[in-house]
Amino acid sequence: MATVKESKIDEGTLASADEKLLAGVDESREPELEKWFTASQGQLIWWRFKKHKMALIGIAVLALLYFVSMFAEFFGPYGTTQRFAAYENAPPTRIRFRTEEGRFRSPFIYGLTRTVDRATFRQVFTDDTSVMYDVKFFTRGEQGKILWLIPSNLKFIGVDGDVPLLIFGADRLGRDLFSRTLHGSRLSLFIGFGGVFLSFVLGTLLGGLSGYFGGVVDDVIQRMIDVLLSIPTIPLWMALAAAIPRHWGVTQTYFAITLVLAVVGWAGLARIVRGKLLALREEDFVLAARIFGSRQLYIIRRHLLPNFMSYLIVHITLAIPATILGETSLSFLGLGLQPPAVSWGVLLRDAQNITAIAQRPWQLIPGAFVVIAVLMFSFLGDGLRDAADPYKS
């Protein structure tokens, strides 16, 4: 039995093949056309997706971000709690290639000496140019567990000597912001998946029930969605997050926050699933399958689900950044993850007021990571949407 999925492709390919023939494609391109005819849906999507340059950039940058976050113990030179007593609030370390005499050499850094400006009572850091410390790649550092499993002290980058290499500067406790940002990306990036997974389960389940059964079930679920969508998100998140007990551990709080974010997230998805189901339910192929004697569950799984899977994937790709932004906002306000947990939002709490930003602007760097991650997910989502649309030439 020819499935719906396949018949859809045939329509699409026939249409585009017709156009190509009409446009006067010469005989020599026939093998190419044949490839187009026999391509699977997945291949067609991939071909269209490849044309979307921004989406490709998005996927590459995201892969890099996730890879680095998984191996934060290797890429970050220091641990999240390692403190450098003389380097509290120190600015980013300048990596130099030229000595004082103006000769070029391999990268090195200077140590910093801290003095207090007598006029403003602010601390001032000056380079201590007496010793040059070499910047080394693949060096040894603090013992850590890569991927929570493999004990290793290998670091991607480090300094030969007892001065710290603070690529993004230090926070008020003298901890390396670069290492903390990399470690923080783990919680921030993966909460997107967790929250979206929960929204996905809730959204497809309730949206599916709503669209499939209709009637009272539909009415109740639709009113619930109306209510959730008309309460402004952030106040609702704040009120919900306030219910998380302060004494909970990092893991518990993490799951609670994920749940809070999903409570709002499922509503939009449920609405899409319902709308699609309502439209598809009336299609001829569903009627045909029913006459053929297929069971309901089989129809849903085999005919309905493949038809709106692409919408779901696009929606999910665009929902992940919303979840990341949600976690960042809540943690920034102090209602989300709590220290000692490290996430981008927790790190941004150090930049909450004008004095902090004015004196230590590097505390805003984790914010740049948030923007990049969200931007890349938007590019990826746009590319997927264009690629998954079978009616687009």
Next chain:
Amino acid sequence: MLAYIVRRFLIIIPLLVLISIIVFIVIQLPPGDYLTTYISSLRASGVELDEREIEGLIRQYGLDRSVTEQYFIWVGGIVLRGNFGWSFQWQRSVNDVLASRLPMTLAVGLASLFFVWLMAIPIAIISATRQYSLFDYVFTFIGFIGLAMPPFLLALVVLWIVYSTTGVAITGLFSREFAEAPWSFAKVLDLMRNAWVPVVIIGIAGTAGLIRVLRATLLDELRKQYVVTARAKGLAENKLLFKYPIRIAMNPVFSTIGWILPGLISGQVIVAIVLNLQTVGPALMRATLAQDMYLAGSIVLILAFLTVIGTFISDLLLAWLDPRIRYERKN
């Protein structure tokens, strides 16, 4: 039309009831209550309270009743007397606390909405009519950034840029000398001078979103046959543009109120905390942390209420603008 308005209005009432129930459940979620925390902090600071005093306090705040009763007392007070309850934290009525903050919140919210329209409509029209031009690319890029940057982060960055270039801290809605002063013409002028910063920051995300929708709609319209026909008949380009496609493409301006408005209000809460504005944002923040349940609940309820009203108005405007919508509902 009148029947539609009435029907649409009647939907609001059960929606508000449901919202109030959910809000009340949510604010009841945190374990313990304000009074327990308050009493233990009094005890910790050495103040001795006897059982009778504690009981008196509990009864005074109605905490000895069941949750259902508390809900009906709260909602009853709001509906019958317009009384939103008591704020434990401020030791004042919620109405009192919100009296000055709510109008300011509304003013900033509405100003942001107008800013969104003022910016998005012309930019979208120029972008769509000159697709793939430099202008289009620049604003598409800015739009992406606007969508990717949480408003509070934008506020921090703007704060930092202005401070590091001019040395001025652009926080608050009033300059220092006007903060406590009574209302006067000079104070209004001062408000105008200071308010544009939060208005712009809060409005950027909405502007970016609206530009995307408007541009896409207008591009779809411009490809339609009637545009070609009108052009073939020799209609002047500007006249053609403003008479047909733009009028149709304006629909999203009103249909998106439903999600732009909650977005503006949501964004405003955090931006207000960063920029230290005297709106409901910082009050909500402190109330949720201190379990000041009636204040927190009332703020969330009022914000949701404003959103529902905003959506209602947008639906009415749409029905008035686009007759197809009314007929569709009838069938």
